[in-house]
Amino acid sequence: MQIGSLTLKSNLFLSPLAGYTNLPFRRVVRELGGVGLATTDLVNARSLLEQRPKAFKLIETCPADAPLAVQLFGSVPEEMRDAALVVEARGAAAVDINMGCPVRKVCNVGGGSAMMTELDKTAVLVRGMVNAVNIPVTAKMRLGWDDNNLTAPDLARALEAAGVAAIFVHGRTREQGFGGTVNLAGIRKVVAAVKNIPVIGNGDIVTPQAAKMMVDETGCAGVSIGRGAFYDPWIFQRILHLLQTGAVQPEASFSERVRVMCRHLDLMIEIFGEELGCRMFRKIAPWYAKRFGPCHEFNHQVVHIATRSQFQAVLENYRRWREQFLDEQGELQIRFQPRPLVASFMREPDAAPPQHIPVPKGAVEHW
Numbered sequence: 001m002q003i004g005s006l007t008l009k010s011n012l013f014l015s016p017l018a019g020y021t022n023l024p025f026r027r028v029v030r031e032l033g034g035v036g037l038a039t040t041d042l043v044n045a046r047s048l049l050e051q052r053p054k055a056f057k058l059i060e061t062c063p064a065d066a067p068l069a070v071q072l073f074g075s076v077p078e079e080m081r082d083a084a085l086v087v088e089a090r091g092a093a094a095v096d097i098n099m100g101c102p103v104r105k106v107c108n109v110g111g112g113s114a115m116m117t118e119l120d121k122t123a124v125l126v127r128g129m130v131n132a133v134n135i136p137v138t139a140k141m142r143l144g145w146d147d148n149n150l151t152a153p154d155l156a157r158a159l160e161a162a163g164v165a166a167i168f169v170h171g172r173t174r175e176q177g178f179g180g181t182v183n184l185a186g187i188r189k190v191v192a193a194v195k196n197i198p199v200i201g202n203g204d205i206v207t208p209q210a211a212k213m214m215v216d217e218t219g220c221a222g223v224s225i226g227r228g229a230f231y232d233p234w235i236f237q238r239i240l241h242l243l244q245t246g247a248v249q250p251e252a253s254f255s256e257r258v259r260v261m262c263r264h265l266d267l268m269i270e271i272f273g274e275e276l277g278c279r280m281f282r283k284i285a286p287w288y289a290k291r292f293g294p295c296h297e298f299n300h301q302v303v304h305i306a307t308r309s310q311f312q313a314v315l316e317n318y319r320r321w322r323e324q325f326l327d328e329q330g331e332l333q334i335r336f337q338p339r340p341l342v343a344s345f346m347r348e349p350d351a352a353p354p355q356h357i358p359v360p361k362g363a364v365e366h367w
């Protein structure tokens with residue numbers, strides 16, 4: 001797949017998840033295979049220019065973490081341009097612009113003219129970045145403010161004219177937050193709105209089948225996966241397998257899940273140091289545990305780890321506790337197996353409610 005001058009090995013993307021898609025996690029998913037391009041958490045352009053250590057930690061990378069896009073946010077054109085230059089000089093393969101929800105003004109003043117003003121302003125900012133760097137500039141957006149203001153097609157058209165090399169669109173409105181159904185028809189409208197650049201669909205891809213359905217129904221050139229990659233870091237490779245062979249591979253086994261979880265912790269410690277790495281891992285380990293079967297014993301204990309050996313002790317303790325749920329072959333008994341994951345847009349109308357997916361407070365203001 002091609003994004004401007006950048007050739008990618010697959011059309012599968014890791015979406016930015018602030019606080020999660022850091023270097024250790026990106027390396028984990030890349031080691032498992034299938035990822036075409038990964039993106040950093042969003043980075044404040046001004047913080048980069050002010051050389052804040054936290055901003056530089058967010059863009060920390062290594063050869064095994066290529067190709068990498070850095071996602072920037074900010075509203076001052078000169079700052080966004082200069083931050084894009086910094087990112088390019090540090091070897092990023094692409095720079096992505098977090099569009100947040102660009103249509104707040106439409107809502108406040110209730111008119112299309114305000115939206116056009118906003119679009120013009122955005123186009124100026126984007127053009128400044130595109131002209132300054134040689135790497136592709138991409139943009140990530142939602143469908144719009146609410147169902148009555150699905151402005152993404154207009155925005156995508158304006159951004160293509162301003163020179164962006166690809167559009168990432170989360171198929172929900174700002175009003176929907178992270179709930180409700182991802183709107184495939186809305187993504188399709190964005191695909192139809194642009195002429196020559198790829199549109200990447202995003203939202204709720206938790207299984208290979210969901211990825212295929214999004215591609216088939218929207219005509220998008222690729223898909224980007226956020227939370228689904230945390231449930232299932234193997235998902236990229238499983239999607240490729242489905243697209244190439246038509247067959248769905250089973251989810252990773254418990255032992256493979258544990259192996260990758262331990263690898264993830266090792267990388268957290270390598271990159272953040274043992275104390276901080278373990279502290280940060282307290283909120284990561286429960287994502288792996290979501291597919292372990294009964295896991296409250298593990299989740300209760302893992303939130304206290306401060307060292308690698310404490311983590312190992314929690315894991316050993318949990319393995320022993322989990323034995324009560326296994327059959328003679330050592331597999332989880334069927335009644336204790338986690339329910340299959342189903343994307344919102346593939347759920348039967350009367351299906352059971354989805355599993356709770358944690359989203360930090362206020363996130364929707366920006367993403």
Ligand SMILES: Cc1cc2nc3c(=O)[nH]c(=O)nc-3n(C[C@H](O)[C@H](O)[C@H](O)COP(=O)(O)O)c2cc1C
Pocket residue numbers: 015016017018019040041042071098140170202203204205224225226227228358359360363367
């Ligand atoms: C915890 C969390 C952090 C996120 N951080 C960002 C971010 O930094 N930049 C961004 O553009 N979107 C961010 N998003 C939105 C995701 O990239 C993605 O668009 C959304 O979660 C839908 O995709 P998914 O269902 O595959 O997760 C975040 C979402 C979550 C849940």
